Structure formats: structure tokens, C-alpha cells
Amino acid sequence: MRLRRPTDFLILDVLSDGERNTGANIADLIERDRGYVNTQLPTIEDQGFVKKIGPHQNSGLYQITPLGIAAVQKQSLYSESEDEFETAIRELADQIEITRPSVTIHK
Template identity: 45%
Template sequence: MLLRPLDFALLDELTEGRNLGANLHMLVDASSPYTLERLSQLADYGLVRRVGPNENAGLYEITPLGEAALAHREEYGEVDDFEALIEDAVDE
């Protein structure tokens, strides 16, 4: 799992509630295509999920795993297995 600074910014914005990728790119000051690419990757990691009437609606929400990633972001890069760290945090 390779997270980027933008990923943590997106997760942080989603703690405020569900939001559209089209809105999120403005909130994090990044291009729309790059923001949507990162949201797709975060969904693949299980840190966010697509919600709405269908998965292609562009509406995202943070998952418990994403909340754990935010809670442990200071440890990112300092531990050998960040993914295991946040999975363990969710399991507690």
C-alpha cells in the first residue's frame, strides 16, 4: 500500500461525510483526473468505498480502514507494514 500526501488529504475530507470526486478535487486543490485516480486506488485499498445509487455515481465515503489510516498517518513510513498496522487497529 503506497499512500501519497493527497491520499491523506482526501481521507481527511471524507471524515466530514460522503462527497463527490468532483467536489473533492477542489477541496484538496488537485486536478480532477488525478483526484479520481487516487480515489479509485484508495477504493482498491479498501480505504474508501463508492456509494450511491450505483458504483459509478462518483460518491465516496471513508471506511473504518481509512479512518485507521488517518489515525496512524504519523507512523506511515516509519513501520515496515503500514497495511498490517491499520488492519490490526480496525480489528481491535
């Protein structure tokens, strides 16, 4: 599991409210290059942190997944140990429910 710091965590943080957003909007919010953000979104999608949302496949809308929420919550672990980070976020992701527009962590 590879996340680029700080940009990938910034992207996840913007999406952590459970709302859908586009790469262009995210780039503006985190003050990063639009092309770079649009390149990173499919990469973090492949890792399961975000998912592309319709109504059309090419709409460019993304929404965070429970794994993405967990990554935001546990990001301090990432620099300490990637293995511990991965274990922690997978465990936490099982307790997270995203029902647009809210995020709930069940404990």
C-alpha cells in the same frame, strides 16, 4: 499497501467525517487537480480505504471505510515503517464503526 503522500492522505482526511463526497468536491477541498483525484479514488478503493456508494454505480460518491479512518489516525507511522503502519491500521480498523454521519472508535 501504497499511498501517495500527501494527496491520498488529504483525500482520506476530507472523507474522515464519514460523509459521502465526489471526486470533484474533494479535489476542490484539497486544492488538487480533479482528474488526478478521480484517478486516485479507485486506486485507494482497491486497497480498501474508501468505497464507492450508490444509489447508482456511476454516481461518483465515495465514503471512507474503517481502514481509511485508521490510516488517517496512524498516518505518522507511514513514513516510519509501512509494515508497522499496515499492522496498526488493521488492528484499529476493527474498532471503528461508521454510521453516517458519525465515526466511532471503540476502545
